[in-house]
Amino acid sequence: MLAAGKKLKADNASTANFSGMYLPGKNWFAALPFLWVNGGDIAVQDSGKWKGMLSSDKSVTGLTQFQQFIEQTSGAPKDGDDSKDYIAFCKGEVGMMPAPGWKPGQIINKDDGCPDMESKIGAFAMPGLTAGTTSPAFLGGSNLAISAKSKHADLATDLLKILVSKDYQKQFADQGTIPALKSLLGDVTGSDAATAQAKAAENSRFVPSSENWAAVEASNVLPDMIVAISGGADVKSEAAKADAAIEATLNG
Amino acid sequence: MEHADGITPRRRRVRPLPYVLLLPAVAALVLMLGYPIVRLFTLALQNFGLKQQFGAAANWVGLKNFRTIVHDPEFWAVLRRTLAFCAVNAVLTIALGMAIALLLKRLGSKMRLLTMLGLMLAWSMPALTSTVIWQWIFDTQYGIANWALGRQGQSWLSNPLTFYFVATIIVVWMGIPFVAFTLYAGLTQIPEETMEAAAIDGANPWQRFRDIVVAALKPILLILTSLSVLWDFRVFTQVYVLQRAGGITRDTNLLGVYAYRISIGANHFDRGAAVAIVMVVITVLMTMFYLRSMTRQEEL
Numbered sequence: 183m184l185a186a187g188k189k190l191k192a193d194n195a196s197t198a199n200f201s202g203m204y205l206p207g208k209n210w211f212a213a214l215p216f217l218w219v220n221g222g223d224i225a226v227q228d229s230g231k232w233k234g235m236l237s238s239d240k241s242v243t244g245l246t247q248f249q250q251f252i253e254q255t256s257g258a259p260k261d262g263d264d265s266k267d268y269i270a271f272c273k274g275e276v277g278m279m280p281a282p283g284w285k286p287g288q289i290i291n292k293d294d295g296c297p298d299m300e301s302k303i304g305a306f307a308m309p310g311l312t313a314g315t316t317s318p319a320f321l322g323g324s325n326l327a328i329s330a331k332s333k334h335a336d337l338a339t340d341l342l343k344i345l346v347s348k349d350y351q352k353q354f355a356d357q358g359t360i361p362a363l364k365s366l367l368g369d370v371t372g373s374d375a376a377t378a379q380a381k382a383a384e385n386s387r388f389v390p391s392s393e394n395w396a397a398v399e400a401s402n403v404l405p406d407m408i409v410a411i412s413g414g415a416d417v418k419s420e421a422a423k424a425d426a427a428i429e430a431t432l433n434g
Numbered sequence: 435m436e437h438a439d440g441i442t443p444r445r446r447r448v449r450p451l452p453y454v455l456l457l458p459a460v461a462a463l464v465l466m467l468g469y470p471i472v473r474l475f476t477l478a479l480q481n482f483g484l485k486q487q488f489g490a491a492a493n494w495v496g497l498k499n500f501r502t503i504v505h506d507p508e509f510w511a512v513l514r515r516t517l518a519f520c521a522v523n524a525v526l527t528i529a530l531g532m533a534i535a536l537l538l539k540r541l542g543s544k545m546r547l548l549t550m551l552g553l554m555l556a557w558s559m560p561a562l563t564s565t566v567i568w569q570w571i572f573d574t575q576y577g578i579a580n581w582a583l584g585r586q587g588q589s590w591l592s593n594p595l596t597f598y599f600v601a602t603i604i605v606v607w608m609g610i611p612f613v614a615f616t617l618y619a620g621l622t623q624i625p626e627e628t629m630e631a632a633a634i635d636g637a638n639p640w641q642r643f644r645d646i647v648v649a650a651l652k653p654i655l656l657i658l659t660s661l662s663v664l665w666d667f668r669v670f671t672q673v674y675v676l677q678r679a680g681g682i683t684r685d686t687n688l689l690g691v692y693a694y695r696i697s698i699g700a701n702h703f704d705r706g707a708a709v710a711i712v713m714v715v716i717t718v719l720m721t722m723f724y725l726r727s728m729t730r731q732e733e734l
Contacts, residue, residue: 258575259573262575263680400700402677402683405683406682
């Protein structure tokens with residue numbers, strides 16, 4: 183994939199800021215598959231205490247690959263986020279970019295997108311280290327729960343059961359969105375992007391499950407680290423700095 | 435107690451009406467300012483995190499939160515940064531505001547109107563809107579600043595120094611109109627004859643500016659400086675938005691944003707409150723300076 187990205191960049195050398203793979207510095211979600219596919223992780227819990235894993239050898243391997251991708255294929259702003267990627271895409275400055283399944287809809291939106299691109303967009307699940315496998319994708323952010331003080335906890339439980347039932351989730355799959363049941367991923371139909379997303383979702387991971395994780399995101403440790411790495415900073419020392427900050431927050 | 439009205443000759447009779455009329459204002463103040471301040475102080479003395487937010491009991495920990503922040507080197511770095519940023523911005527605002535006020539004095543009426551209109555627009559723009567627009571101007575890839583300078587891909591926000599350069603432009607740009615208008619109003623009150631007499635006596639322009647203009651405007655300048663310092667000390671929107679747009683958060687936090695990130699971001703409401711109280715204390719000290727220059731002016 184690195185070779186493909188480099189070739190795309192070389193073939194489009196005449197376009198300023200062209201990205202074989204569009205990787206702006208603040209999009210830390212894009213770095214996660216590189217981390218995970220190499221066996222690395224953000225942090226793991228060991229006998230009740232969180233330990234930062236970004237500076238572990240496996241994680242550093244993944245982050246170094248990510249840095250290579252940025253240096254050799256990306257023309258995205260090293261301090262930018264992924265909020266303008268569809269604009270770059272419409273300007274013809276992007277070959278590939280990591281994105282969720284709804285991204286094509288944003289690209290072809292009538293207001294500031296480019297509807298005529300519709301037929302030219304393809305999608306694939308991010309490949310893994312060996313042929314035929316995929317890299318673990320970041321999947322999540324939505325939670326279902328019942329409030330502890332709920333007056334009708336029984337009814338709420340019933341509703342929750344309906345929400346996660348096969349029949350109900352099948353409707354999501356039919357519309358090309360990711361169902362909450364892994365068993366239904368094969369039933370996802372629709373565009374290229376929808377099926378690619380479903381394929382990626384079969385192998386998916388999530389951020390450390392800690393009540394303090396929101397604080398880690400709020401402190402921008404991860405974007406700070408990726409921006410520094412994008413700027414060519416030493417991966418191992420930046421990762422160690424981020425680990426220290428993450429450990430302090432998760433255990434704090 | 436003094437009765438200045440002189441209408442009621444009967445002394446020592448407290449009439450209730452004025453106090454009743456004061457009530458709504460006092461009630462609003464207590465509600466809007468009193469309650470948050472009391473809450474802030476109790477938070478700072480408690481152990482209050484995410485669990486407490488969801489109803490767990492908060493226990494009193496005395497000054498522990500203050501001890502935590504004064505032992506945190508990041509807090510001191512942020513404080514130093516905030517004071518430096520505040521000083522640079524206040525000085526620039528006053529200096530440039532003064533320059534524009536002098537310019538307004540010399541301009542013809544049409545150009546003056548046009549300049550004032552421009553100042554007015556800059557002034558009336560909400561901080562968020564203008565920050566977003568300035569950020570577009572300095573955008574790494576599509577910004578007009580890089581295009582004009584021929585420096586495609588120059589990232590202004592990822593280096594802390596250039597980050598503050600952009601932030602300073604925004605803050606000063608928004609601060610100038612008020613300073614310029616106020617000083618211009620002051621300038622129109624300096625009698626032409628004084629300036630002419632000084633010129634005839636052989637004072638050069640710089641001497642006239644220093645010994646007549648600055649001397650006459652000194653009370654106004656003092657108040658404007660105190661106000662600018664106060665405003666620039668608690669700057670929030672500009673820094674927060676620029677951090678989202680591209681700055682490295684760790685290296686660019688100022689006190690206001692720092693307190694926000696600790697309390698709302700990281701759910702350490704207790705420690706965030708402690709930082710906020712340090713901010714309040716510094717602000718109160720500055721305000722005392724401002725009030726003193728106000729009262730001194732009345733004595734003059």
